Amino acid sequence: MARRSFKPESTPxxxxxxxxETEVTVLLAEYGKDHGVVTAPPIPIDDIVEEYLKxxxxxxxxxxxxxxxxxxxxxxxxxxxxxxxxxxxxxDFPAMRGRYRFTLAHELGHWRLHRHxxxxxxxxxALLSNLPARPDHVLRSGDSDRKEIQANRFAACLLMPRExxxxxxxxWRGSMDPIYLDDLxxxxxxxxxxxxxxxxxFKSGDDAEENMLLEHAARPLAETFEVSPDAMRxxxxxxxxxxxxxxxxxxx
Amino acid sequence: xxxxxxxxxxxxxxxxxxxYLSQVEQSNVDPPTADRVRRMAEILGEDVDELSALAGxxxxxxxxxxxxxxxxxxxxxxxVRGMTADQLRRVREEAERIKRDEEN
Numbered sequence: 001m002a003r004r005s006f007k008p009e010s011t012p013x014x015x016x017x018x019x020x021e022t023e024v025t026v027l028l029a030e031y032g033k034d035h036g037v038v039t040a041p042p043i044p045i046d047d048i049v050e051e052y053l054k055x056x057x058x059x060x061x062x063x064x065x066x067x068x069x070x071x072x073x074x075x076x077x078x079x080x081x082x083x084x085x086x087x088x089x090x091x092d093f094p095a096m097r098g099r100y101r102f103t104l105a106h107e108l109g110h111w112r113l114h115r116h117x118x119x120x121x122x123x124x125x126a127l128l129s130n131l132p133a134r135p136d137h138v139l140r141s142g143d144s145d146r147k148e149i150q151a152n153r154f155a156a157c158l159l160m161p162r163e164x165x166x167x168x169x170x171x172w173r174g175s176m177d178p179i180y181l182d183d184l185x186x187x188x189x190x191x192x193x194x195x196x197x198x199x200x201x202f203k204s205g206d207d208a209e210e211n212m213l214l215e216h217a218a219r220p221l222a223e224t225f226e227v228s229p230d231a232m233r234x235x236x237x238x239x240x241x242x243x244x245x246x247x248x249x250x251x252x
Numbered sequence: 253x254x255x256x257x258x259x260x261x262x263x264x265x266x267x268x269x270x271x272y273l274s275q276v277e278q279s280n281v282d283p284p285t286a287d288r289v290r291r292m293a294e295i296l297g298e299d300v301d302e303l304s305a306l307a308g309x310x311x312x313x314x315x316x317x318x319x320x321x322x323x324x325x326x327x328x329x330x331x332v333r334g335m336t337a338d339q340l341r342r343v344r345e346e347a348e349r350i351k352r353d354e355e356n
Contacts, residue, residue, distance in 0.1 A: 058278055
């Protein structure tokens with residue numbers, strides 16, 4: 001979260017997991033009316049943001065503009081503008097396509113879920129418009145307040161709509177059976193070696209190896225949905241299609 | 253983009269990089285070449301001259317037109333400078349009438 005002079009007092013409403021699916025279904029239905037129904041992945045995130053919602057997208061050197069943080073994207077509510085860091089532009093950095101799409105969808109999440117919290121105070125802000133332009137909301141790696149979490153969930157649901165994921169899973173696997181971590185353990189060393197080579201490194205942390213195994217399994221669908229393997233892995237875990245333990249979960 | 257193209261799609265159609273096109277939109281770099289402006293106008297269905305002017309570029313045919321009559325055309329342009337769009341239209345219609353009469 002950026003340090004801002006006019007941080008709105010209001011916090012966003014609490015949202016159930018189902019609420020995000022609903023928000024996304026509504027948005028896709030609105031988009032589908034004029035631009036053709038989206039029936040298969042990948043979700044046309046650029047078109048939804050720019051052509052349908054008429055939000056301007058700018059590619060900028062945000063990391064130079066905001067040296068105090070690792071900023072990848074930002075939204076300016078009044079100007080109706082989203083800025084994305086140059087390091088994510090897929091035409092220049094094809095490996096960043098998934099991150100680009102997720103960042104754009106994340107900022108769109110702020111637009112759909114949180115803009116009323118900002119525009120309500122637009123009058124006050126306009127009085128002080130001689131201040132340097134700061135985005136109302138920026139995405140940094142590792143951000144985690146409630147608005148950020150909500151924007152991430154929105155982005156995940158939008159880029160990987162539940163029903164489309166189910167269908168893709170079924171087409172790929174031939175059934176709705178989940179993949180268990182144990183299933184991957186048989187080829188553990190082989191998978192880990194391949195993943196480390198592919199990533200050019202190893203992320204440390206408690207779950208790093210487990211995540212890598214599961215992300216390896218998520219790769220085919222990540223390609224289909226044009227998201228990063230970790231975004232796909234998190235979505236599939238949330239949908240109980242990738243599971244760390246054999247016991248059925250009591251949640252969701 | 254106003255006309256219903258995303259930045260990346262439009263860049264692809266014009267044949268430039270999206271990062272470059274975004275810098276153009278933000279006025280961070282010089283405007284595109286006359287050729288590219290023409291291409292953009294065609295894709296957007298906009299008037300080439302108008303878009304060229306907005307981009308600070310002249311349509312390619314204009315320098316040639318001026319060179320063909322290096323005294324008369326600049327004099328004419330200076331004379332009509334400051335006229336309203338409607339006055340200009342009347343001048344143009346008059347010019348077309350004169351050309352037609354001369355031909356007949």
